[in-house]
Amino acid sequence: MTQQGAVVVEGMDGSAAGRAEFAFRVIYGEAFAEPPYGETEDDVAAAFRRFPSQVRKPAFRAALARGEGGEPVGMAYGHPLAADTGWWDELTEPVPEEVRREDGHRTFGLMELAVRGPWRGQGIARRLHATLLDGIQAERVLLNVHPGSEAAAAAYRAWGYRKVGEARPWGTGADLHDVMLLDLGGSGGMSAHHGGAVRRWGSRP
Numbered sequence: 001m002t003q004q005g006a007v008v009v010e011g012m013d014g015s016a017a018g019r020a021e022f023a024f025r026v027i028y029g030e031a032f033a034e035p036p037y038g039e040t041e042d043d044v045a046a047a048f049r050r051f052p053s054q055v056r057k058p059a060f061r062a063a064l065a066r067g068e069g070g071e072p073v074g075m076a077y078g079h080p081l082a083a084d085t086g087w088w089d090e091l092t093e094p095v096p097e098e099v100r101r102e103d104g105h106r107t108f109g110l111m112e113l114a115v116r117g118p119w120r121g122q123g124i125a126r127r128l129h130a131t132l133l134d135g136i137q138a139e140r141v142l143l144n145v146h147p148g149s150e151a152a153a154a155a156y157r158a159w160g161y162r163k164v165g166e167a168r169p170w171g172t173g174a175d176l177h178d179v180m181l182l183d184l185g186g187s188g189g190m191s192a193h194h195g196g197a198v199r200r201w202g203s204r205p
Contacts, residue, residue: 007073007119009065009127011134014055017062021051023072024064031114036148036175054079054111063131065115065124074115076128080138081107087142090167091179099164108136110143113152125155133184140184144169144177156180 001010012020025048032039039047054060054077062077081087081102087109088100110132115124133141144167145153161180168174 006068007065007122007124007127009063009074009124009131011131012062012064014057014060014062017060017064017077018052018055020062020064021048023066024048024051024062024075024077026072027075027114027116028112030116034117036146059137061132061136063128065119065128067119072116073119074124074128076110076113076132078108078110078112078132078141080105081109081142085109087167090169091165092167092176093165095165105137106139108133108138108141110141113143126159129159136184138184141182143180145180146175147178148175153178153180156182 001008017024025044028047029039029041029044032044055062057079060077060079062075064072065074067073081104083102083104085102088095088102094100110129113125113128113132115128141161143156143161145156147153157180159182161182163178164181165179166176167179168176
């Protein structure tokens with residue numbers, strides 16, 4: 001757990017994240033109602049119908065930031081990609097087999113990272129990202145970012161992510177997203193103090 005000012009960031013496993021579902025939903029609903037996402041209450045409901053199954057995935061982990069009085073202010077969560085993940089199949093152009101190869105442990109999928117508006121610009125997103133990846137056993141991290149979210153894309157680049165392609169997640173009707181990859185340097189782990197690396201002020205599979 002990290003603390004800075006009045007904001008505390010807590011790392012969670014799937015069980016703890018499941019118990020805190022309401023807090024994750026509050027953050028998601030507010031952050032992704034904004035442009036360029038424009039998600040509706042129905043979209044939020046659909047996303048959180050998936051949440052119980054996501055938190056049960058092996059090695060699922062999350063980070064939750066709370067302000068004074070326990071107010072939920074930011075979140076991040078994800079899990080390792082399965083060997084048969086469809087993530088790479090969504091790219092508009094194929095990538096080399098060595099890039100797309102998965103074994104259930106190689107790649108951590110960053111599904112969501114979001115901070116509510118009043119708390120942005122305070123380094124909370126970086127703290128969430130670092131807490132989420134602290135001690136992670138993976139070679140790399142993969143995410144999708146909406147190119148219309150310039151702040152998110154710029155932060156990911158500053159944190160060491162590079163664009164490896166474009167995709168339309170969840171079907172042909174979705175907006176085109178940039179697919180970004182963070183190489184963890186073959187260390188098999190990442191420190192919470194990793195300085196060179198951080199889909200939006202969230203990501204999605």
